[in-house]
Every structure is written in C-alpha cells, then in structure tokens.
Amino acid sequence: MELNKDNNKSLSNAGSQLSVEREVVIKTDKLTKRFGDFIATNQITFEVYSGEIFGFLGANGAGKTTAMKMLCGLSKPSSGNATIAGFDIYRQTEQIKRHIGYMSQKFSLYEDLTIVENIQFFGGIYGLSDQQLKTKSNELIETLGLQKEANKLVNSLPLGWKQKLAFSVAVLHEPRIVFLDEPTGGVDPITRRQFWDLIYQAADKGITIFVTTHYMDEAEYCNRISMMVDGEIKALDTPADLKQKYAVSSMDEVFYELARGAKRNE
Amino acid sequence: MKQFITFVKKEFYHVFRDRKSLMMLFGMPIVQILLFGFALTNEIKNAKIVICDYSNDVTTQQIINKLEASKSFEVQRVVSDHFQIEKSFKSGDIKLVIVFPENFNRDLLHLNKAQVQIIADASDPNAANTLTGYATNVIRSYQQELSSNYSAPMQIIPEVRMLYNPQLKGATNFVPGVMALVLMLVCVLMTSVSIVREKERGTMEVLLVSPINPVLVIIAKAIPYLLLSVINLAVIILMSVTLLDMPVNGNIVLLFVESILFIITALALGLLISNSVESQQSAMLISMMGMLVPTMLFTGFMFPIENMPVALQLISNIIPAKWYYIIVKSIMIKGLGFASVWKETLILTVMAAVILVISFKKFKVRLE
Amino acid sequence: MKSVELNNIVKTYNKGEIKAVNNVSFSVNKGELFGLIGADGAGKTSIFRILTTLLLPDSGTASVDGCDVIKDYRTIRKKVGYMPGKFSLYQDLSVEENLNFFATVFDTTIAENYELIKDIYVQLEPFKTRRAGKLSGGMKQKLALCCALIHRPNVLFLDEPTTGVDVVSRKEFWEMLKTLKQQGITILVSTPYMDEATLCERIALIQSGSIMMIDTPGQIIKNYPDKLYAVKADNMSRLQNVLRSNEQIKSCYSFGDFHHITMDNVQLTVDNLLVSLQNEGLNDLEVKEIIPTIEDCFMNLMSS
Incomplete structure (x- = not known):
C-alpha cells in the first residue's frame, strides 16, 4: 500500500531507542464496518509497530470511534481482518482485552472511589496479585506525587490530575497497546504537556500508544499519524513527511487540507 | 398565548416521539386491569379443601361425597383434630376447610338442625368468597334432599369464617384502587421525569435565560399529561365496565371531574419532586418509592386501613389517593352524588392548592 | 456604557x-x-x-x-x-x-x-x-x-x-x-x-x-517577558531531558515539532547553547528566536 511506503523513514525519525526490526502489534486488512447502508469505516488497512506513538486523527464523524471500538474488541467488523497484539479480532477478543489498556476523556475512573481504591480495582480486574498491586500502586502514587492525596476521592482532584492518574491506571497491567480517546481534552497547557511526558515514558517501556486528539500540536508528538476522512484513511505518515507532502508548515493545515473535502456528517 | 401553545405543542412532540414511554403509559393500565381481571374470574375449579370431621357418621360422609363429586372441589384430606386446620392453611394450597362438629348426625336427626363450619383463606378475598358460596350451595342442596325424605324440615346451618382478611375487601375495590394507582404513577412520574430531563440535557438553562415566564413552562408541561391521564382514565373505566362487569352507578361526569382534581394534585406532586432532584434517575426513584408505595399501602384497597396501628392510620390521611379512592368508590359502586363526597373533594382541593403553591414557590428561576 | x-x-x-x-x-x-x-x-x-x-x-x-x-x-x-x-x-x-x-x-x-x-x-x-x-x-x-x-x-x-x-x-x-x-x-x-x-x-x-x-x-x-526560542534536534525526547537539566534554561515546553525555551540570556547565548547540545551528542540542531503564541504566554503566566 502506497501509504506505508515510508515506514523505514518513520522509524529513523521516531528516535534512537527504536530498533529497525520492529514487531507489528496492530495489523488491519480492509477492516470495514457497515451500519445498514452506511459504511462507517471503509476498508482501512494499516500497521502499528511496537513502542510506537500512533496518532489517529480525523474530522468528527469520520469513523474514528467505530474503528477504535473494533480494534478494542468491542464491536465486530462487517468484513476485513485485523490482529491486535497477535490476537484475532473476531475470535480472540478476550485475549485482546487482556493485552490492551483503554482511557477516554469521558470515562476513566470512579469518582466516588479513592485513588488507591481505583488503582486496586482496575489492577484487580487485570488479575494482578496482591503483592504486585501493592508495589505498583505505591510506585504509581510516588511517580505522580500523589502521596498526600492517595486516600482522597478522585472527584476532589483537578481534571489534569485525574487524566494523568487515569492514564497511569490504564497502563498499570503493562498492556501491549494503550488506546487513548482524546485524553487531554479541556486540560490546561502545562498539564497537557505533563500528560505527554507520561505517554513518552510508557512508549519507552515498549507500550504502543494509539491516540486520538483535537490538538494539532499533539499530532506532532506522534511518531506517525493517520488521517481519516469519510471512513477511509486518506493519509498515513510521519508528521514531517505529511507537512512536506502538502507543502504546509503545520499539522493544522494538513488536517484542514484533508478534512475540508469531507462530505459526510456524523 | 402563542408562546404557551407552542410550548404545549413541543411537549406533545416529546411525548409522541418517545415510543417506549408512550407504550408504558397506555400499556400499564391495560395490563393492570387484565391482571386484576383474572383475579376476579368467578369460576374456580378443583380447589383443594380439607375436611375436619369430628363426627364421622353417615351424614357427614354423604356430604363429603357430594363435595367431592362437585367439580369445584378436590378433597385433599379428612382429618379429625383442629390443629390440622391451621397447618393446612399455612401449607398454602388449601383454600377451604369444612368442619363438622361432634354428633353432627345425631343433632340433625334429634334437634332437626346441625351446624357446619366453613373456614376460608381470605387472603385472596375473591376466591374465598366464591368458594364459600359453592360449599354453602352443596350443603344446601343436600339439606333439601334430606328434607324431602323426612317429614320434619332439617336444617344445616353453615357458619362461615374468613381467615386473614375478615373484611373481605374484594373485586369491586380493586378497580378504584387501580385508577388511583395508575393516575398517580402517570402524573407524578411523567411530569417529574420530563422536567428533570430538561435540566439534565441543559435545555432548562436555555429556557431560564429567556423571557418566558417559568410558570408557563410548568403549566405547559402539565397539560399533555393531564390530557393523557384523562384518556387513560377513560380506558380503565371502559375496560372495567366491559371486561370486569364493574358498575358505574353514579354520575360519570362527576367521576371525571373528581378524577381531574386528583390528576392535578398528582401533577403538582410531580412538579414538587422535579424541583428538588437533578437527575431523571432520582426523579424516577422518588416517584416510585415516595408515591407508589404509600399509594398502595395507605389507600386501603390492598390492606384495610382500619386494621393498621393508629400512627399509620394518621399518616394515611395525608395520602391524596386515599381520599380519591373513597370518592371513586362512592360514585362508581355506591352510586352516591356530590353531596356525599364533598368533604373528600374539599380535602383533595386543599391538598392540590397547597402542593401547587409550594412547588411554584420552590421553582428556581436560577440554577441553584 | x-x-x-x-x-x-x-x-x-x-x-x-x-x-x-x-x-x-x-x-x-x-x-x-x-x-x-x-x-x-x-x-x-x-x-x-x-x-x-x-x-x-x-x-x-x-x-x-x-x-x-x-x-x-x-x-x-x-x-x-x-x-x-x-x-x-x-x-x-x-x-x-x-x-x-x-x-x-x-x-x-x-x-x-x-x-x-x-x-x-x-x-x-x-x-x-x-x-x-x-x-x-x-x-x-x-x-x-x-x-x-x-x-x-x-x-x-x-x-x-x-x-x-x-x-x-x-x-x-x-x-x-x-x-x-x-x-x-x-x-x-x-x-x-x-x-x-x-x-x-x-x-x-x-x-x-x-x-x-x-x-x-x-x-x-x-508583554511576554523573555526572548523565546524554538529548538529542534534529531532526538526530541532526549533534547527535552538535556534542556530541562540545564540550569540556565528557565523554561522548556514541547510545542509541536519544536521545544520552546526561554533562557537566562546573561549567562547563555544561542551559540553557547548549540555547542553544549552538540556536546551531548544531539544532531541536526536548529535554534531560532520566535514570536510567542498565546499558549506560551499562558504557560508563562501559569508558572509565574
């Protein structure tokens, strides 16, 4: 597929910690989802590599959410194939769920549980042992500097803290891939950057990041990004190459160039 | 005025586009009536009974045979001590116990009269009523046979005892109860939910920041439910008259006017609830727990109020449905006119007025 | 009015x-x-x-x-x-x-x-x-x-x-x-x-x-109080770590494909910075003075 021709280039661009031989953790082949006559996602084909930060962009209603649901094993595709962390998207959804993490702006943590309780609950779901849970939650609370707040209810935290905590909880069980659905919406600019620091740390540990965002500067932080328009992937490349290809200076303009032609509504 | 009409129109759109609620709105009274209708069917077959025979003579044997021959009964056991009686009822499937005292035959022959006791489980009053009737009939026809054989008239005197529900509140009491229940549910639940929905969706915010008078918002909300409730009422009455042979002995116009008064009271209650809650869920919960349960408990159509502790009897007075229930029973069953229900009507009117005033006062012109 | x-x-x-x-x-x-x-x-x-x-x-x-x-x-x-x-x-x-x-x-x-x-x-x-x-x-x-x-x-x-x-x-x-x-x-x-x-x-x-x-x-x-520079290198996350550990860099925030930094200009010049970054093994370096965006101003106000 022509969109993938620059894979090697993107690898070198992604940084020195990445080796050239890279494992594919998400692989889709003509993945399609229809709702009646409406084709929400139309034959999308792409690969995401281990440890990569992959930006999944698109206009409202372009089919991002539908695609993401399929990849998380929440929705069954109409046709096409995909493997997530080596597991088949049709038959092995349980294994897929065990090896991914998920965080969205809308739902992340239980507001009426304390920070420690949330960590233990979500850790427990993924079958961490008591010993693991204890070390992990201490580690996490320390990294985030939440020692004083550890036994406070989540709803007493500022939004930025919640988002950071939610992300840390989503990667607690060291998933192969973590899916982030607009994780930084509405967060102040400094906290937003701290959030991205966490993303980089996770990626350095080899966790693949699959992220959607409305902030175009964040698109630049991704190793590669894909752009969905009207259910199809219209572009997939490194931010630098996309800007070059469309002869513009910012991702904002790339997005505008691509999405302007969109015909479809949600 | 035009604002008001548009508002009402909008509310009707909401109602008719929400198919599920609409189904519930009209399905519920129909289901309720049908359910109670089944409870009211007067033919009972093969009811299990127990005979307690202290006499154990020819006559009692003959009566037992007659009972057994009847399609209505199935004699489960014949026992001879009264401890067994209560045990039989407690076991649940025994509906009736017939007790022949000692020396039944001798009394009958020598004194020309004898007593038989019929004890029924009246927790299902309709069944109890019907079954005691059947049993009395069987005994009476046996008595007639006997009398034709002997010259002297023989008398068997059945003594009926109802267990668990001596008042024998029955069939006709349910329809007015269902009416009160359904109207309460529709009005309180639907109005409170529909107002709270506007709060939840944020549309209330926009309405508040508009020149429209909040009172108008409220009244416009209430109108569709008032209308739907009247239709509901008509359906209930029609069904109970045609399917359940309920009488409407009194003035039907009066019945509707009184019902509208009750509906307004319920709408006001719904409004009051919506003022103090923020989510549809809590509106629903409060309507169910706070309105439905007391209506069922304290109206008197399921549990006789007279048997309750004084404290509960006093509480029952603040339940609007209690007064409506009395009014409906008086008009529908007893065929009484306004002169006999003016007191209850006055109480309902005062209740409606007080609740309305409170809820208008409490209606927030701001978000807090 | x-x-x-x-x-x-x-x-x-x-x-x-x-x-x-x-x-x-x-x-x-x-x-x-x-x-x-x-x-x-x-x-x-x-x-x-x-x-x-x-x-x-x-x-x-x-x-x-x-x-x-x-x-x-x-x-x-x-x-x-x-x-x-x-x-x-x-x-x-x-x-x-x-x-x-x-x-x-x-x-x-x-x-x-x-x-x-x-x-x-x-x-x-x-x-x-x-x-x-x-x-x-x-x-x-x-x-x-x-x-x-x-x-x-x-x-x-x-x-x-x-x-x-x-x-x-x-x-x-x-x-x-x-x-x-x-x-x-x-x-x-x-x-x-x-x-x-x-x-x-x-x-x-x-x-x-x-x-x-x-x-x-x-x-x-x-009103932005400092001179603002955009810095770029072949390895951006390493660049950030290096910049943050430099005491003469007053602030460093990632900003799309650049990091925006302010520095203590008395002690540090652009040329000095370039040299020190090169010494850290960073390549393809680019440093330029830029006009701040509102987001830069916002972050500056937040942290002061």
Missing part, C-alpha cells in the same frame, strides 16, 4: 469549599468580540452563568447591557442570547421545530430576524426535517447558534462553542462569529483552545478562578 461589566465577582460552591471564581473584574465594550481563555474548571462557565443570571455571585457586582444581573434578571433575559457548553437543544425535535420553538419562546418569528441568521441557516436548511440529535457536531453547533440568535440579542454568550469539534468546523464557526460582530452584537466566547485566542479582539486568560491577564492578543504577546 460598557456592554458587560464585572466588579470583584466571587463565586464558591460547597459552602465556600470550592472557589470557582476568585475576585474577577473585567468589562467588555459594545460590539466587541471578547474571549475567555482557560482550561476546564478554570471558572469560565461559572462566570457565564452569573452573567446570564443563572447563578448568583457570592459577592461583587455585574451588569449586562446596563442591567444588574441580580435585580434586573428578567430584563437581561430578554436581551441576551446564550449557548451553554453542553449541546442544549431538543434532540427529539427537528431542526425547524427547534428553531420555531425558540423563536416563540423569545416572542418572535424566524421571519422577523431571518437576515441575522440567514448565512448560518442556509447551511442547515437541507436538513431542516432531521432530528437535532441526528446532526453532526458541527451542524449542532450551527443550529444552537441560530437558536441563540433568533431574537437578535444585544449580547451573545457562547460557552465553549468549539469544544470537541474538529478543526474544519471550528474554523467555520469562527468565521460566523466575525460576521455576527459586524452586525453590532457584543460577543463573549469561552474556549480551552489557545489557538483560538488570536481570533478575539480582547482576551482574558483565566486559571483556577483568577484572571491572569486581560488585553488584546497582540499586546499580551508583546
């Missing part, structure tokens, strides 16, 4: 436990496009709700179009248009039904003020029988804007109209606001997107209930 005026407004929740608005004062001129820029929870919505008479302030005074927000709330409600942050139209009513309803609520008709909403409404017209709940995000915003404008308000309050909307729809929305401004309507808009700040005439940067700065975007940028 100012169109909107706030004096020392304070608003707390939970009996004073949460301070949502902390002694805020500002004013908006007639016909101005004024932006309230800040993250979620900064107090934007509380300010909007106080101005639209939905909330009472704990203390302080405020007026809209010459009317006091507490005493004259009924008059204000006739004169303002308000679009709350959450999409707040009737999802089960069609586009046309919604518009008609709101026109009647404000005691007017679509025809009466058609001129004002024409440009926006023509885009909605093809979907006018569609239920509002089935519209796309961008279309919903347009319909909500139409409904807020239907009575030709003197002041228009738009609470985060572009949150969650994609770049294309956001651009369109701001174009519409520019057209409206020409009609003489005062517009107050709030947004968490810093890049939208430059589209306003004046902005207030708000954080944790307090206003950090109010001015024109140009002036705010001019």
Whole structure:
C-alpha cells in the first residue's frame, strides 16, 4: 500500500531507542464496518509497530470511534481482518482485552472511589496479585506525587490530575497497546504537556500508544499519524513527511487540507 | 398565548416521539386491569379443601361425597383434630376447610338442625368468597334432599369464617384502587421525569435565560399529561365496565371531574419532586418509592386501613389517593352524588392548592 | 456604557469549599468580540452563568447591557442570547421545530430576524426535517447558534462553542462569529483552545478562578517577558531531558515539532547553547528566536 511506503523513514525519525526490526502489534486488512447502508469505516488497512506513538486523527464523524471500538474488541467488523497484539479480532477478543489498556476523556475512573481504591480495582480486574498491586500502586502514587492525596476521592482532584492518574491506571497491567480517546481534552497547557511526558515514558517501556486528539500540536508528538476522512484513511505518515507532502508548515493545515473535502456528517 | 401553545405543542412532540414511554403509559393500565381481571374470574375449579370431621357418621360422609363429586372441589384430606386446620392453611394450597362438629348426625336427626363450619383463606378475598358460596350451595342442596325424605324440615346451618382478611375487601375495590394507582404513577412520574430531563440535557438553562415566564413552562408541561391521564382514565373505566362487569352507578361526569382534581394534585406532586432532584434517575426513584408505595399501602384497597396501628392510620390521611379512592368508590359502586363526597373533594382541593403553591414557590428561576 | 461589566465577582460552591471564581473584574465594550481563555474548571462557565443570571455571585457586582444581573434578571433575559457548553437543544425535535420553538419562546418569528441568521441557516436548511440529535457536531453547533440568535440579542454568550469539534468546523464557526460582530452584537466566547485566542479582539486568560491577564492578543504577546526560542534536534525526547537539566534554561515546553525555551540570556547565548547540545551528542540542531503564541504566554503566566 502506497501509504506505508515510508515506514523505514518513520522509524529513523521516531528516535534512537527504536530498533529497525520492529514487531507489528496492530495489523488491519480492509477492516470495514457497515451500519445498514452506511459504511462507517471503509476498508482501512494499516500497521502499528511496537513502542510506537500512533496518532489517529480525523474530522468528527469520520469513523474514528467505530474503528477504535473494533480494534478494542468491542464491536465486530462487517468484513476485513485485523490482529491486535497477535490476537484475532473476531475470535480472540478476550485475549485482546487482556493485552490492551483503554482511557477516554469521558470515562476513566470512579469518582466516588479513592485513588488507591481505583488503582486496586482496575489492577484487580487485570488479575494482578496482591503483592504486585501493592508495589505498583505505591510506585504509581510516588511517580505522580500523589502521596498526600492517595486516600482522597478522585472527584476532589483537578481534571489534569485525574487524566494523568487515569492514564497511569490504564497502563498499570503493562498492556501491549494503550488506546487513548482524546485524553487531554479541556486540560490546561502545562498539564497537557505533563500528560505527554507520561505517554513518552510508557512508549519507552515498549507500550504502543494509539491516540486520538483535537490538538494539532499533539499530532506532532506522534511518531506517525493517520488521517481519516469519510471512513477511509486518506493519509498515513510521519508528521514531517505529511507537512512536506502538502507543502504546509503545520499539522493544522494538513488536517484542514484533508478534512475540508469531507462530505459526510456524523 | 402563542408562546404557551407552542410550548404545549413541543411537549406533545416529546411525548409522541418517545415510543417506549408512550407504550408504558397506555400499556400499564391495560395490563393492570387484565391482571386484576383474572383475579376476579368467578369460576374456580378443583380447589383443594380439607375436611375436619369430628363426627364421622353417615351424614357427614354423604356430604363429603357430594363435595367431592362437585367439580369445584378436590378433597385433599379428612382429618379429625383442629390443629390440622391451621397447618393446612399455612401449607398454602388449601383454600377451604369444612368442619363438622361432634354428633353432627345425631343433632340433625334429634334437634332437626346441625351446624357446619366453613373456614376460608381470605387472603385472596375473591376466591374465598366464591368458594364459600359453592360449599354453602352443596350443603344446601343436600339439606333439601334430606328434607324431602323426612317429614320434619332439617336444617344445616353453615357458619362461615374468613381467615386473614375478615373484611373481605374484594373485586369491586380493586378497580378504584387501580385508577388511583395508575393516575398517580402517570402524573407524578411523567411530569417529574420530563422536567428533570430538561435540566439534565441543559435545555432548562436555555429556557431560564429567556423571557418566558417559568410558570408557563410548568403549566405547559402539565397539560399533555393531564390530557393523557384523562384518556387513560377513560380506558380503565371502559375496560372495567366491559371486561370486569364493574358498575358505574353514579354520575360519570362527576367521576371525571373528581378524577381531574386528583390528576392535578398528582401533577403538582410531580412538579414538587422535579424541583428538588437533578437527575431523571432520582426523579424516577422518588416517584416510585415516595408515591407508589404509600399509594398502595395507605389507600386501603390492598390492606384495610382500619386494621393498621393508629400512627399509620394518621399518616394515611395525608395520602391524596386515599381520599380519591373513597370518592371513586362512592360514585362508581355506591352510586352516591356530590353531596356525599364533598368533604373528600374539599380535602383533595386543599391538598392540590397547597402542593401547587409550594412547588411554584420552590421553582428556581436560577440554577441553584 | 460598557456592554458587560464585572466588579470583584466571587463565586464558591460547597459552602465556600470550592472557589470557582476568585475576585474577577473585567468589562467588555459594545460590539466587541471578547474571549475567555482557560482550561476546564478554570471558572469560565461559572462566570457565564452569573452573567446570564443563572447563578448568583457570592459577592461583587455585574451588569449586562446596563442591567444588574441580580435585580434586573428578567430584563437581561430578554436581551441576551446564550449557548451553554453542553449541546442544549431538543434532540427529539427537528431542526425547524427547534428553531420555531425558540423563536416563540423569545416572542418572535424566524421571519422577523431571518437576515441575522440567514448565512448560518442556509447551511442547515437541507436538513431542516432531521432530528437535532441526528446532526453532526458541527451542524449542532450551527443550529444552537441560530437558536441563540433568533431574537437578535444585544449580547451573545457562547460557552465553549468549539469544544470537541474538529478543526474544519471550528474554523467555520469562527468565521460566523466575525460576521455576527459586524452586525453590532457584543460577543463573549469561552474556549480551552489557545489557538483560538488570536481570533478575539480582547482576551482574558483565566486559571483556577483568577484572571491572569486581560488585553488584546497582540499586546499580551508583546508583554511576554523573555526572548523565546524554538529548538529542534534529531532526538526530541532526549533534547527535552538535556534542556530541562540545564540550569540556565528557565523554561522548556514541547510545542509541536519544536521545544520552546526561554533562557537566562546573561549567562547563555544561542551559540553557547548549540555547542553544549552538540556536546551531548544531539544532531541536526536548529535554534531560532520566535514570536510567542498565546499558549506560551499562558504557560508563562501559569508558572509565574
């Protein structure tokens, strides 16, 4: 597929910690989802590599959410194939769920549980042992500097803290891939950057990041990004190459160039 | 005025586009009536009974045979001590116990009269009523046979005892109860939910920041439910008259006017609830727990109020449905006119007025 | 007369436990496009709700179009248009039904003020029988804007109209606001997107209930206290670590494909910096002085 021709280039661009031989953790082949006559996602084909930060962009209603649901094993595709962390998207959804993490702006943590309780609950779901849970939650609370707040209810935290905590909880069980659905919406600019620091740390540990965002500067932080328009992937490349290809200076303009032609509504 | 009409129109759109609620709105009274209708069917077959025979003579044997021959009964056991009686009822499937005292035959022959006791489980009053009737009939026809054989008239005197529900509140009491229940549910639940929905969706915010008078918002909300409730009422009455042979002995116009008064009271209650809650869920919960349960408990159509502790009897007075229930029973069953229900009507009117005033006062012109 | 005026407004929740608005004062001129820029929870919505008479302030005074927000709330409600942050139209009513309803609520008709909403409404017209709940995000915003404008308000309050909307729809929305401004309507808009700040005439940067700065975007940028540089290298995350551990670098934030830094210019020059970065083994280095964006200014104010 022509969109993938620059894979090697993107690898070198992604940084020195990445080796050239890279494992594919998400692989889709003509993945399609229809709702009646409406084709929400139309034959999308792409690969995401281990440890990569992959930006999944698109206009409202372009089919991002539908695609993401399929990849998380929440929705069954109409046709096409995909493997997530080596597991088949049709038959092995349980294994897929065990090896991914998920965080969205809308739902992340239980507001009426304390920070420690949330960590233990979500850790427990993924079958961490008591010993693991204890070390992990201490580690996490320390990294985030939440020692004083550890036994406070989540709803007493500022939004930025919640988002950071939610992300840390989503990667607690060291998933192969973590899916982030607009994780930084509405967060102040400094906290937003701290959030991205966490993303980089996770990626350095080899966790693949699959992220959607409305902030175009964040698109630049991704190793590669894909752009969905009207259910199809219209572009997939490194931010630098996309800007070059469309002869513009910012991702904002790339997005505008691509999405302007969109015909479809949600 | 035009604002008001548009508002009402909008509310009707909401109602008719929400198919599920609409189904519930009209399905519920129909289901309720049908359910109670089944409870009211007067033919009972093969009811299990127990005979307690202290006499154990020819006559009692003959009566037992007659009972057994009847399609209505199935004699489960014949026992001879009264401890067994209560045990039989407690076991649940025994509906009736017939007790022949000692020396039944001798009394009958020598004194020309004898007593038989019929004890029924009246927790299902309709069944109890019907079954005691059947049993009395069987005994009476046996008595007639006997009398034709002997010259002297023989008398068997059945003594009926109802267990668990001596008042024998029955069939006709349910329809007015269902009416009160359904109207309460529709009005309180639907109005409170529909107002709270506007709060939840944020549309209330926009309405508040508009020149429209909040009172108008409220009244416009209430109108569709008032209308739907009247239709509901008509359906209930029609069904109970045609399917359940309920009488409407009194003035039907009066019945509707009184019902509208009750509906307004319920709408006001719904409004009051919506003022103090923020989510549809809590509106629903409060309507169910706070309105439905007391209506069922304290109206008197399921549990006789007279048997309750004084404290509960006093509480029952603040339940609007209690007064409506009395009014409906008086008009529908007893065929009484306004002169006999003016007191209850006055109480309902005062209740409606007080609740309305409170809820208008409490209606927030701001978000807090 | 100012169109909107706030004096020392304070608003707390939970009996004073949460301070949502902390002694805020500002004013908006007639016909101005004024932006309230800040993250979620900064107090934007509380300010909007106080101005639209939905909330009472704990203390302080405020007026809209010459009317006091507490005493004259009924008059204000006739004169303002308000679009709350959450999409707040009737999802089960069609586009046309919604518009008609709101026109009647404000005691007017679509025809009466058609001129004002024409440009926006023509885009909605093809979907006018569609239920509002089935519209796309961008279309919903347009319909909500139409409904807020239907009575030709003197002041228009738009609470985060572009949150969650994609770049294309956001651009369109701001174009519409520019057209409206020409009609003489005062517009107050709030947004968490810093890049939208430059589209306003004046902005207030708000954080944790307090206003950090109010001015024109140009002036705010001019007031940026330091020289700002953009730095790039082959390995951006390593570059960031190196920059952060350098004590002469006062601030370092990633910004798209560059890191934006300010430095202690007495001790460090661009040339020195380049040398020290090269010594750290970083290649393809690029350092240039740049004009700050509003986001740079915001972060600078936040951390000072």
